[in-house]
Amino acid sequence: MAIDWALFQIANGLAGRSPVLDRIIQVLMNDYALTTAMVLVLFALWFSGSSLEARERNQRAVLSAIVALLLANLIVKACNLIFYRPRPFAYHEVTLLFYHPSDSSFPSNAATVGFCIAASVWLFNHKAGFLLYILACLLSLARVCGGVHYPSDILGGLLVGTFSAWLVIRKWRFLDRWWMAIIHWLRRWLLA
Amino acid sequence: MLYFVSVKLALGYLLFSFLSALGILQLVATRYRLRGLAFLDHAQHGAKGYALAALLIVCGALLFFAGEWHAILTPGPAGSELAFLFGLSATGALAVTCIVTSIIQEQRHGFLTQAITDQGETVTVGRGTGRLYLPHNLNAPAPAVVLVPGLNSNKGDLTILAHQMAEEGFAALVICLDRGSCSYPEVLAIVPAAISVLSKRPEVDEQRLGIVGHDLGGDLAIRAASTDKQIKAVAALAPVLVEVPPSLDLLREMPYLEALRWAQDRSRANLRAALHALEYGGRIAPRPFLLLYGAEDRVVSRAPTEAWQAQQAASMRLEVIEGVGHFDLVKHPLAARILIQWLREHL
Numbered sequence: 001m002a003i004d005w006a007l008f009q010i011a012n013g014l015a016g017r018s019p020v021l022d023r024i025i026q027v028l029m030n031d032y033a034l035t036t037a038m039v040l041v042l043f044a045l046w047f048s049g050s051s052l053e054a055r056e057r058n059q060r061a062v063l064s065a066i067v068a069l070l071l072a073n074l075i076v077k078a079c080n081l082i083f084y085r086p087r088p089f090a091y092h093e094v095t096l097l098f099y100h101p102s103d104s105s106f107p108s109n110a111a112t113v114g115f116c117i118a119a120s121v122w123l124f125n126h127k128a129g130f131l132l133y134i135l136a137c138l139l140s141l142a143r144v145c146g147g148v149h150y151p152s153d154i155l156g157g158l159l160v161g162t163f164s165a166w167l168v169i170r171k172w173r174f175l176d177r178w179w180m181a182i183i184h185w186l187r188r189w190l191l192a
Numbered sequence: 193m194l195y196f197v198s199v200k201l202a203l204g205y206l207l208f209s210f211l212s213a214l215g216i217l218q219l220v221a222t223r224y225r226l227r228g229l230a231f232l233d234h235a236q237h238g239a240k241g242y243a244l245a246a247l248l249i250v251c252g253a254l255l256f257f258a259g260e261w262h263a264i265l266t267p268g269p270a271g272s273e274l275a276f277l278f279g280l281s282a283t284g285a286l287a288v289t290c291i292v293t294s295i296i297q298e299q300r301h302g303f304l305t306q307a308i309t310d311q312g313e314t315v316t317v318g319r320g321t322g323r324l325y326l327p328h329n330l331n332a333p334a335p336a337v338v339l340v341p342g343l344n345s346n347k348g349d350l351t352i353l354a355h356q357m358a359e360e361g362f363a364a365l366v367i368c369l370d371r372g373s374c375s376y377p378e379v380l381a382i383v384p385a386a387i388s389v390l391s392k393r394p395e396v397d398e399q400r401l402g403i404v405g406h407d408l409g410g411d412l413a414i415r416a417a418s419t420d421k422q423i424k425a426v427a428a429l430a431p432v433l434v435e436v437p438p439s440l441d442l443l444r445e446m447p448y449l450e451a452l453r454w455a456q457d458r459s460r461a462n463l464r465a466a467l468h469a470l471e472y473g474g475r476i477a478p479r480p481f482l483l484l485y486g487a488e489d490r491v492v493s494r495a496p497t498e499a500w501q502a503q504q505a506a507s508m509r510l511e512v513i514e515g516v517g518h519f520d521l522v523k524h525p526l527a528a529r530i531l532i533q534w535l536r537e538h539l
Contacts, residue, residue, distance in 0.1 A: 032268075033257070036278065043216050047440065050224065055440065099265060113271070187437065190439065190442055190448065
């Protein structure tokens with residue numbers, strides 16, 4: 001916990017120093033910018049691929065990411081039911097660049113979503129997955145800098161997101177048949 | 193449940209995600225040459241598609257983040273609400289893109305067709321009609337070619353090719369196919385009727401008759417030439433032979449609504465199967481036979497066709513033109529040059 005707090009202080013120490021840096025952190029940490037960018041990458045991925053096989057792989061990544069996201073959200077909700085961790089600003093003096101979220105700090109919802117999408121795509125397409133990992137890291141770092149999460153919340157989100165993606169893609173193999181059925185049905189409508 | 197703490201913020205996000213999704217569709221359309229999703233013609237505008245994509249995304253982001261900045265830093269829609277809004281925007285962007293590209297391309301196409309000055313003569317071909325284009329300054333009977341369009345091909349494209357052929361000294365008869373005459377076996381009567389029309393014309397050398405078909409017209413040309421020995425040379429431009437199952441790839445060839453009609457049209461598949469051009473194509477030898485494909489063709493399955501071609505006689509020649517799709521092939525200058533040169537050698 002001491003390391004967690006020390007790391008939080010280093011990151012949060014960046015906030016409040018310069019209005020420009022604060023604005024950049026706010027742009028990166030809000031609920032709309034990077035999360036939408038990540039979903040837009042998924043949207044682009046659906047139509048991408050220079051061959052039918054490459055596109056099919058990308059489309060399986062998108063479908064898997066959607067199911068992994070649902071699973072990750074369920075895990076986060078379950079965690080929140082059994083464990084409530086107050087936000088850093090609740091008991092410490094921090095530089096807060098965002099509103100006061102009232103839900104549990106652990107695990108980070110934003111990190112869970114970001115790393116879940118990144119891991120799901122990485123398992124099918126390393127190039128797009130790498131881009132998504134960068135976006136997820138930026139989002140997570142900005143949330144700590146902005147004062148709404150501890151680094152351990154981010155680590156929790158990373159674990160939950162990655163575990164969900166791994167479970168859906170590597171263990172729930174039966175889903176592959178469903179994905180192929182969905183993709184083949186959409187091909188009839190020229191949407192896949 | 194959807195509550196939307198701030199309706200203004202939700203509407204702002206809806207517009208932002210709609211414009212961004214439009215931008216992303218332009219990005220992938222430019223990157224993967226998906227004509228059916230591109231607002232700009234990639235053949236003419238190239239990288240401008242990327243600029244348009246960037247413009248849409250940046251405009252959407254600026255409108256939202258500049259207009260709603262203070263609201264953005266306050267509690268807004270929940271994750272499920274954002275997912276719903278994004279889904280709505282993405283679906284809307286896809287629908288708008290498909291409809292707008294269909295309208296744009298129809299207008300672009302109409303403009304190009306109007307630009308052709310047709311100097312042909314209408315002739316009766318069996319129960320239908322055709323347009324005959326004769327070379328100028330004829331001193332002796334000219335070699336002649338029957339041009340058979342595909343079921344959904346643009347007749348204007350073959351008209352351009354016929355003009356070029358007439359300029360090069362060939363008489364060219366473009367058959368006008370209508371839906372009624374395309375059922376099997378009635379369709380088999382069309383080419384013999386056209387050959388009969390040409391062989392009766394004094395301007396035509398009846399010993400030098402060839403046939404050129406595009407798309408399913410190519411299949412019909414192969415089938416007709418396999419039994420009609422009067423035909424001395426056969427050229428099939430992107431004959432279907434083996435059709436690929438429909439997919440998003442069709443949008444590389446045509447706008448969405450047209451592609452959807454194409455994919456749902458069972459009469460094409462039925463006619464292709466009935467013509468059975470793969471089997472009849474083997475009977476054309478030893479007469480010269482040219483197969484011409486575009487490397488970007490997404491309507492036909494080239495791999496089995498090329499395997500089939502490798503087993504055929506040496507009189508069959510296969511040419512593949514890089515960077516050309518199924519429908520572009522007929523109006524591509526290199527395809528016309530190869531075809532005319534080949535006809536000159538063999539007729």
